[in-house]
Amino acid sequence: xxxxxxxxxxxxxxxxxxxxxxxxxxxxxxxxxxxxxxxxxxxxxxxxxxxxxxxxxxxxxxxxxxxxxxxxxxxxxxxxxxxxxxxxxxxxxxxxxxxxxxxxxxxxxxxxxxxxxxxxxxxxxxxxxxxxxxxxxxxxxxxxxxxxxxxxxxxxxxxxxxxxxxxxxxxxxxxxxxxxxxxxxxxxxxxxxxxxxxxxxxxxxxxxxxxxxxxxxxxxxxx
Numbered sequence: 318x319x320x321x322x323x324x325x326x327x328x329x330x331x332x333x334x335x336x337x338x339x340x341x342x343x344x345x346x347x348x349x350x351x352x353x354x355x356x357x358x359x360x361x362x363x364x365x366x367x368x369x370x371x372x373x374x375x376x377x378x379x380x381x382x383x384x385x386x387x388x389x390x391x392x393x394x395x396x397x398x399x400x401x402x403x404x405x406x407x408x409x410x411x412x413x414x415x416x417x418x419x420x421x422x423x424x425x426x427x428x429x430x431x432x433x434x435x436x437x438x439x440x441x442x443x444x445x446x447x448x449x450x451x452x453x454x455x456x457x458x459x460x461x462x463x464x465x466x467x468x469x470x471x472x473x474x475x476x477x478x479x480x481x482x483x484x485x486x487x488x489x490x491x492x493x494x495x496x497x498x499x500x501x502x503x504x505x506x507x508x509x510x511x512x513x514x515x516x517x518x519x520x521x522x523x524x525x526x527x528x529x530x531x532x533x534x535x536x537x538x539x540x
């Protein structure tokens with residue numbers, strides 16, 4: 318076994334069914350509320366199956382809180398089927414969206430696929446290619462055609478945050494907290510200025526726009 322699954326749902330029957338199904342392949346942890354899920358997340362699961370509709374603290378809130386500390390795949394389990402609900406879920410940091418009732422074998426296949434993808438990401442981990450752009454996370458460098466693009470420490474930290482979570486939308490406040498920390502002495506307007514500088518530097522080497530503005534929401538990496 319070795320890989321750890323965290324199953325979160327306030328319906329005990331669903332948790333018991335999933336635990337029984339998966340425990341032959343993985344080490345299974347369970348939680349029956351959002352607060353219990355936050356406590357179990359510190360145990361660094363490799364994947365989280367997370368129900369949205371829970372009392373007190375729903376799955377969207379749990380996902381947002383977990384995303385501040387763990388990078389593992391998060392798969393929502395929910396009865397919600399509207400496209401708008403799915404968009405909200407992905408913006409909260411989810412990696413997949415599985416509608417109840419679901420087929421257990423299909424769920425298992427998705428879990429395995431996400432775990433394989435995460436393993437490849439970790440193995441390949443320190444360098445990523447985005448078209449002509451190359452990011453070396455260990456060396457903290459960004460280059461195009463073997464020519465390094467000079468970025469300040471904070472500029473690289475923003476590129477790192479967005480590119481490691483490609484497609485996920487981050488608002489200015491969240492970027493500021495992740496890059497400057499909660500004790501930073503500026504404000505989220507600083508993020509706008511840094512992103513403007515990053516875009517200008519990238520535009521000098523490539524025609525592709527790697528940082529998209531999602532109006533009213535924030536920014537996302539367009540790799």
